[in-house]
Amino acid sequence: MDQYNSEQLWAGLNRPDTKLPDVSIIGIPYDGAACYRSGASEAPDRIRALSVEIPPVLETGEVFKGLVVRDSGNLQWTGDFVAAHPFIQDEIARRVGASFVLTLGGDHSVSIPVLRAINRQANEKVGLIYVDAHTDLSNQFRGSSFSNGCPLRRAMEEEKFSPEWTVLVGTRCFETEGLQFIQDKRMKVFPAYEIAERGMQTVTREITKCFEGLSNVYLSIDIDALDPAFAPGTGIPDGGGLSTRDMMTLIRALDSLPVISADLVEVSPPLDHSDITSFAALRIIMEIFGLVKRRRSLGKRITLL
Numbered sequence: 001m002d003q004y005n006s007e008q009l010w011a012g013l014n015r016p017d018t019k020l021p022d023v024s025i026i027g028i029p030y031d032g033a034a035c036y037r038s039g040a041s042e043a044p045d046r047i048r049a050l051s052v053e054i055p056p057v058l059e060t061g062e063v064f065k066g067l068v069v070r071d072s073g074n075l076q077w078t079g080d081f082v083a084a085h086p087f088i089q090d091e092i093a094r095r096v097g098a099s100f101v102l103t104l105g106g107d108h109s110v111s112i113p114v115l116r117a118i119n120r121q122a123n124e125k126v127g128l129i130y131v132d133a134h135t136d137l138s139n140q141f142r143g144s145s146f147s148n149g150c151p152l153r154r155a156m157e158e159e160k161f162s163p164e165w166t167v168l169v170g171t172r173c174f175e176t177e178g179l180q181f182i183q184d185k186r187m188k189v190f191p192a193y194e195i196a197e198r199g200m201q202t203v204t205r206e207i208t209k210c211f212e213g214l215s216n217v218y219l220s221i222d223i224d225a226l227d228p229a230f231a232p233g234t235g236i237p238d239g240g241g242l243s244t245r246d247m248m249t250l251i252r253a254l255d256s257l258p259v260i261s262a263d264l265v266e267v268s269p270p271l272d273h274s275d276i277t278s279f280a281a282l283r284i285i286m287e288i289f290g291l292v293k294r295r296r297s298l299g300k301r302i303t304l305l
């Protein structure tokens, strides 16, 4: 493990002792539900370690002065992860009312207890932007309801989430069951090819329109939404994906939406090359910080309602 002082983390924005951070970061180092290749359990520590290397400035020149981040480290549990879901839910639930919560996976199954916590704490409907190569809409995958092929399906069972208030972005691998679910529920999908043809700027305007009038929007980002050229270090690198630039454009254009929490999952450091994928993840995280900072500067809400 690299040596660093905790205040150097997250471009020097981490203040471990602060009571009321703008952004609360929590790692869930679990990859036992990965249906193909694992290694995502190492992502929170690797991304955290690399975060000391970057400056607190976006490419636009926006400086993060005043943005307070608190990294609580990784959640620790003993035994079976699914049995620990209630604990994970509690840990997320107690943070979402006070700060913008950013969860770092882990495989995508870690989003199941996180989204359940959001559901439990929300007073109003929650819109969901699901950026992923896959639909993750399998009811069960290889006998498990909690595989990384199931998180979106589990979320759709929660009261505050619904297919009507969900958009899939960057999708290109449609399992039969997921495709059927999308068609039955008339879900909105912005597949990767459509983003390539029409441009992310245009598509993002449409995504924003989908959520008009909602009080909460949650952003779930599977790094495999990116093309393997930009993010090779992930369990299932699927060609024909988004560029890191597309992802940055998307996040930067979400200012008008009440985005109140996000997760970033499926970065797998052992499958990575030269930390390309972890650094791409950092770019994404910095854009999320930028989104939170701009919303806060405009006096807009950054926490769950």
Ligand SMILES: [Mn+2]
Pocket: 108, 132, 134, 136, 148, 222
């Ligand atoms: Mn996924």
